Amino acid sequence: MALSATVSRRLVLRAGAAIAATAAVPRLAFAQNEPDVTAIILSDLHSPYRRLPQLVAAVRNRAAGAGGKVIIIVNGDMFERGNVVALRSRVAPDLLALEKLARIAPVFFNIGNHETAVLEDMAIFTREAEARGVHVMSNIIDARTGELLAPAGLSLGVRDRRVALSGIATDNIFTYRPPIRPTVTIPQPVAWAESLMGGLTREADAAIVLSHAGVAADKAMLGTLPERTLLIGGHDHLDFTHQEPGLAYVHPGSWGNGFTVASMTFNAEGGADATFESVAIARDDDPDADIGNAVATAMDEHLTEVDRAIVGTAPQTLDLPGAILFATEAVRAAADADVAFLGHTTFGTGLEAGEVSRYDFDAFIRFDGDIRTVDIAGERLATIMERANQHRATSLDARTGDFVHAAELDIDPAATYTVAVNGWTAINQSAYLGTEDLEFVEVPDIRLKQVVADALAANGG
Structure with missing residues (x-):
């Protein structure tokens, strides 16, 4: 304001x-x-x-x-x-x-x-x-x-x-x-x-x-x-x-x-x-005893069976960029797209190897939302891709603040590609994609958290 x-x-x-x-x-x-x-x-x-x-x-x-x-x-x-x-x-x-x-x-x-x-x-x-x-x-x-x-x-x-x-x-x-x-x-x-x-x-x-x-x-x-x-x-x-x-x-x-x-x-x-x-900081570092006790007490008191339920299994420990790439692949496959872009602050922290509880899953994916797609020319896709994955940026000029994670893709400028995104990225495409006129269409019956949860569950099957 x-x-x-x-x-x-x-x-x-x-x-x-x-x-x-x-x-x-x-x-x-x-x-x-x-x-x-x-x-x-x-x-x-x-x-x-x-x-x-x-x-x-x-x-x-x-x-x-x-x-x-x-x-x-x-x-x-x-x-x-x-x-x-x-x-x-x-x-x-x-x-x-x-x-x-x-x-x-x-x-x-x-x-x-x-x-x-x-x-x-x-x-x-x-x-x-x-x-x-x-x-x-x-x-x-x-x-x-x-x-x-x-x-x-x-x-x-x-x-x-x-x-x-x-x-x-x-x-x-x-x-x-x-x-x-x-x-x-x-x-x-x-x-x-x-x-x-x-x-x-x-x-x-x-x-x-x-x-x-x-x-x-x-x-x-x-x-x-x-x-x-x-x-x-x-x-x-x-x-x-x-x-x-x-x-x-x-x-x-x-x-x-x-x-x-x-x-x-x-x-x-x-x-x-x-x-x-x-x-x-790693989860197995030595803790402060008072804070450790406070967290343990709060979890014992406030976590329900639903919160403790196992969503799926992470095959290995993934830092945040690696975990988001796992999610982009799950979204890409579920939307039958060529590439998926997911906004970085939709996510919180990465995944530890092994079983993932609902509580830890919600710390990984902070916000749920719909999945949307659009078909765009390869030349334009390449321009959008230039501002993706800014966690690897080496200069301030390359940073825009909000950005998306995406898997690397060999792009043919003359081809047409189906791009999938989460709803927040579509709504805020100017900040995340550097575009203002892409007309995304919602994919029916799929949501971000469920798509990624299903992918984790498949690891434990």
Whole structure:
């Protein structure tokens, strides 16, 4: 939802004043060793109960061995409504995880669009997180009061230096649950950045901008950011790092499969140099005992026989791209198509080898939907294929944010091909396929989850 010019100006000025005030009088001040700041960066966790205990333990271990002042950054989307245990327990394990993280190091949390996946109100999330010692940030406005839900900017004191932090949300209102939409007003991310970021580092030595707006907005935003900025992305469930003179941009992965560590060292020219390390999390890593007990208790209490029922068998452990390719083949075959495209955020996490329960299957395929097909020329198919499988992209220019996974195909430009997609991809074809005029037709009697479940069941037969 776009801000009116009057509201936008008032709140941008207030946010800028808050950053300047916290820069002048540090909210947090610490003694320091090299590197100056170690930021442990998480995003898009989505209630990853199979890895949450291991994730918290890994963050603790990494923080214990880090140099300088350690901070933990969570760039939105802590909760997942499709996780029935999270829903029925009212995210009790997640809230405990926030509390445990805050005991390890200061936690800075930028509100995403899933903070009300279970909790009914953004203000409730802010209250619950702050009660657990978390520093919440957001540029989201409570439409009922006209005030920001949380400070849009905070400042971290490190020795005699200042690091400014700022939070930006996605303004795609359709990614928020329908009951929440009337209660929030969200500035357009790039316009907000242009209004605010010029003064972000006026009295700071470096800036960390937490954007939950996605790659498309972030790419437009990069040109507005001052030098000395670390831009942390989220929302698109990606894992990559991009660096250019004076700027660094990182997405730390999703669903508890890992995190990124940024080691920041102030330099003589003003600003900070950053190096990055990716840390992977496996289900058999050592867990945090408290979170492990909380997850086990919640599962014992809330998983039904239906949730525990076996859907089928994964023949081997598949990471998320590999698991999605398994799904694309199932959809292609069921729709009698030549190739299938499936949007990446329809899926959560990959598949472990062996029997797959309904609960774990729902963590793999987050959203059900119909299957649709269209016939297109090979030349056009090749153009669409160029923007597929962006998990393999090696440059920021090759990334569009939303994208599809598809199996490789030897395309004849002169031939005609039948393409199958899930309904969400068809509806949002501009973002996922780079097209606007493909007239998809629904395939009767098949649905995404059932098609893939049937394929898994065939493995166990």
